[in-house]
Amino acid sequence: MGSVALLLLVCSSWLVSMAAAAPGPPIRAVNLGGWLVTEGWIMPSLFDNIPNKDLLDGTQLQIKSTTQNRYLVVDQGGASAILADRIQASSWETFRLWRINETTFNFRVYGGQFWGVDSNGALVATATTPGPSETFQIVRRDSDKTRVRIRAPTGLFLQAKTMASVTADRAGEYTDWSDNDPSVFLVNNVGNLYGEYQICNGCGIARATQVLRSHWDTFITEDDFKFIALSGLNAVRIPVGWWIASDPNPPLPFVGGSLQALDNAFRWARNYNIGVIVDLHAAPGSQNPYDHSATRDGSQEWGTTDANIAQTVQVIEFLVSRYANNTALLAVELLNEPLTKYYQDGYNAVRRYTPTAYVIMSNRLQIADQKELLQFASGFPGAVLDVHYYNLFDSKFENLTVEQNIDFVRNNRSADLATITNQNGRPLTFVGEWSAAWGVQGANPTDYQRFARVQQDVYGNATFGWAYWTLQNVNAVWNMTFMIQNGIITLK
Numbered sequence: 001m002g003s004v005a006l007l008l009l010v011c012s013s014w015l016v017s018m019a020a021a022a023p024g025p026p027i028r029a030v031n032l033g034g035w036l037v038t039e040g041w042i043m044p045s046l047f048d049n050i051p052n053k054d055l056l057d058g059t060q061l062q063i064k065s066t067t068q069n070r071y072l073v074v075d076q077g078g079a080s081a082i083l084a085d086r087i088q089a090s091s092w093e094t095f096r097l098w099r100i101n102e103t104t105f106n107f108r109v110y111g112g113q114f115w116g117v118d119s120n121g122a123l124v125a126t127a128t129t130p131g132p133s134e135t136f137q138i139v140r141r142d143s144d145k146t147r148v149r150i151r152a153p154t155g156l157f158l159q160a161k162t163m164a165s166v167t168a169d170r171a172g173e174y175t176d177w178s179d180n181d182p183s184v185f186l187v188n189n190v191g192n193l194y195g196e197y198q199i200c201n202g203c204g205i206a207r208a209t210q211v212l213r214s215h216w217d218t219f220i221t222e223d224d225f226k227f228i229a230l231s232g233l234n235a236v237r238i239p240v241g242w243w244i245a246s247d248p249n250p251p252l253p254f255v256g257g258s259l260q261a262l263d264n265a266f267r268w269a270r271n272y273n274i275g276v277i278v279d280l281h282a283a284p285g286s287q288n289p290y291d292h293s294a295t296r297d298g299s300q301e302w303g304t305t306d307a308n309i310a311q312t313v314q315v316i317e318f319l320v321s322r323y324a325n326n327t328a329l330l331a332v333e334l335l336n337e338p339l340t341k342y343y344q345d346g347y348n349a350v351r352r353y354t355p356t357a358y359v360i361m362s363n364r365l366q367i368a369d370q371k372e373l374l375q376f377a378s379g380f381p382g383a384v385l386d387v388h389y390y391n392l393f394d395s396k397f398e399n400l401t402v403e404q405n406i407d408f409v410r411n412n413r414s415a416d417l418a419t420i421t422n423q424n425g426r427p428l429t430f431v432g433e434w435s436a437a438w439g440v441q442g443a444n445p446t447d448y449q450r451f452a453r454v455q456q457d458v459y460g461n462a463t464f465g466w467a468y469w470t471l472q473n474v475n476a477v478w479n480m481t482f483m484i485q486n487g488i489i490t491l492k
């Protein structure tokens, strides 16, 4: 081979490898939300056909005795008897379901204990883990699902004959469902979760596997990556759950197969020269009480033990060892919960496999102190600080006009961003979630265009870049595909 030919070969393989490298900052990205971590509001139809789908894990019930006209309450919040004497319902009067199947549940009280029946037949909440003796059946009236009877593990129904106790001592299937029957209760459903835990446990393993695999195959496809590239975006941020690390056999109720979908995403990303941010979005024990942490009932137990942090670091290790040498890997986002011990260990785990992938740490979702992580994150080469900017989720946005919303982004958000931007670029800054959703009613397309534009202008100053939430969503304004196809968002 002549030296010119050799030079050409070297150059062309260098060109090929350059072309294949993930784009670097500043990135213009879109989140692939609601794909590998379920969020019901993004795609509600996933929950169709689940029997009693208003009684999934984590459903919060307030339960009123019709006879006493009083709410059930766990006295002192937990580790005590259930009474039927409260006029108003708040936290001690709210019970969270753990679903066994469509009719059978554990009831968790404020303090974390579960309903059971003591030796006198009284309803108490003393057990700290639920077993057969903490398992109750809800029997709903056909014509009015809010009217229920509750069968205790003994087979007898609960009744509130007085305000001073609830007893499991009513035999017989028959009721006239009237207020005079002390075994009839009125149920107020005051909170629901529609996350990964709910869909998996609500469907059961066999059906959940079908539903989710079909979702993973159709919700995001290679065509979406083509669209992303043609639209002028250069990266995706992909939320994943901790169970992906034990694919194909994750612990129940989670189902396997999301790893294959993530592998596909990396292949498509390479085909279209798109960078991938792998974003651990749900940690074991759940780092927040929202659907998207895959919590069972809203309790937040992540980060409370070393074991649980170590397990999370192993998830990062699994992901980074799999994709470290993939040219599409742009960054690993450790979790949207700033626990510095975990961030330190997670950062080290990433660096054991790659010197170049960015490592993203995140401010708390709603925080007063925006600089909480600034100093800490500045100590790590290649660290990025993620902030989420929505003109929502805070009463201060409730009644803002179009102009006030735009001014807020132009003035307040740009000041916020400047606050966390160090001149030396350590850490880099990333608006990892934003959208054109707001509290304005009746806005027209031009209003949305201007609101999206000012955000692109301001967040364009973030040194790592930004990512819209999200690519696909049944709600048009949260659906970047819709926003781009309809000319509301354009990339320069």
Ligand SMILES: *[C@@H]1O[C@H](CO)[C@@H](O)[C@H](O)[C@H]1NC(C)=O
Pocket (backbone or CB within 6 Å): 100, 101, 102, 103, 104
């Ligand atoms: C639900 O679980 C209970 C307790 O294991 C069982 O007795 C019942 O048959 C189950 N019901 C359904 C509909 O699977």
Ligand SMILES: *[C@@H]1O[C@H](CO)[C@@H](O)[C@H](O)[C@H]1NC(C)=O
Pocket (backbone or CB within 6 Å): 320, 321, 322, 324, 325, 353
């Ligand atoms: C990545 O590639 C390097 C060089 O080929 C190799 O030494 C390393 O083991 C690879 N890492 C992984 C995680 O596959």
Ligand SMILES: *[C@@H]1O[C@H](CO)[C@@H](O)[C@H](O)[C@H]1NC(C)=O
Pocket (backbone or CB within 6 Å): 395, 396, 398, 399
């Ligand atoms: C927004 O307007 C509504 C209706 O006028 C009012 O009830 C509410 O208090 C306002 N919210 C704030 C935060 O000012």
Ligand SMILES: *[C@@H]1O[C@H](CO)[C@@H](O)[C@H](O)[C@H]1NC(C)=O
Pocket (backbone or CB within 6 Å): 396, 408, 411, 412
């Ligand atoms: C935006 O910043 C201005 C100037 O600092 C401040 O007066 C105003 O209260 C801020 N707006 C909101 C909604 O926080």
Ligand SMILES: *[C@@H]1O[C@H](CO)[C@@H](O)[C@H](O)[C@H]1NC(C)=O
Pocket (backbone or CB within 6 Å): 414, 418, 457, 458, 461
């Ligand atoms: C971007 O940052 C620079 C420097 O802080 C500032 O002067 C400029 O106004 C910012 N642009 C926007 C659109 O916020």
Ligand SMILES: *[C@@H]1O[C@H](CO)[C@@H](O)[C@H](O)[C@H]1NC(C)=O
Pocket (backbone or CB within 6 Å): 042, 043, 471, 472, 473, 474, 475, 479, 481, 482, 485
């Ligand atoms: C998002 O919008 C596109 C374009 O209108 C539409 O084809 C797609 O079905 C939407 N996604 C969802 C999940 O509804």
